[in-house]
Amino acid sequence: MWDAGVAELGRRTNGRRGESGAFLLGEPGATSTIRQFIFYDDIDPDALNTGIVLIDGRRLGALWKICRDTGLKVVADVHVHPGSFRQSPSDQANPIIAEANHIALILPDFAQGSNLPGRIGVHRYLGNRKWRDESDYLFPPFHVGKYLWR
Ligand SMILES: [Zn+2]
Numbered sequence: 001m002w003d004a005g006v007a008e009l010g011r012r013t014n015g016r017r018g019e020s021g022a023f024l025l026g027e028p029g030a031t032s033t034i035r036q037f038i039f040y041d042d043i044d045p046d047a048l049n050t051g052i053v054l055i056d057g058r059r060l061g062a063l064w065k066i067c068r069d070t071g072l073k074v075v076a077d078v079h080v081h082p083g084s085f086r087q088s089p090s091d092q093a094n095p096i097i098a099e100a101n102h103i104a105l106i107l108p109d110f111a112q113g114s115n116l117p118g119r120i121g122v123h124r125y126l127g128n129r130k131w132r133d134e135s136d137y138l139f140p141p142f143h144v145g146k147y148l149w150r
Pocket residue numbers: 079081087088091106
C-alpha cells in the first residue's frame with residue numbers, strides 16, 4: 001500500500017512540476033496503522049496549482065465525510081518535495097493537522113528515491129507551532145511493514 005501510494009504521489013507531481021501530497025487515513029492508537037491515501041488534489045482540485053501544496057479549508061468537508069464513512073481518521077500526512085526532506089518555513093507555519101503528535105512525512109526528490117524511513121522526512125508536531133525532526137532517529141516513529149515486538 002505504501003509503495004502504491006508513493007508511486008501515485010510521484011505521478012501527481014505532474015512530470016516533476018510541483019509538489020503533491022496526501023492525507024494518510026488509518027486506525028489511530030498507541031500504534032496507528034495507515035490504511036488509505038487520500039490525495040490532496042482529490043479533496044481540493046486546486047491544491048497543487050501553485051507548485052507548493054495549498055489546501056482550501058472550505059474543501060475539507062469531503063475529507064471528513066470519507067472519515068465518517070470509513071471510520072478511519074487522519075493519522076499522518078505526506079507530501080513530496082523537489083529536493084530535501086526537511087521542512088520548509090511554510091511547512092512549519094502551516095501544519096496540515098494541528099494536533100500534537102501528528103506526523104508529517106516528506107518524500108524528497110519528487111518521490112523518485114527509495115521512500116523508506118531513514119531516507120524520508122519524519123516530523124512530529126508538538127503543538128504551539130513547534131515541531132521535532134525525527135527523520136534521523138535510529139527507530140523513526142514511522143515504519144513500513146509490520147513491527148515485531150519481542
Ligand atoms: Zn513542504
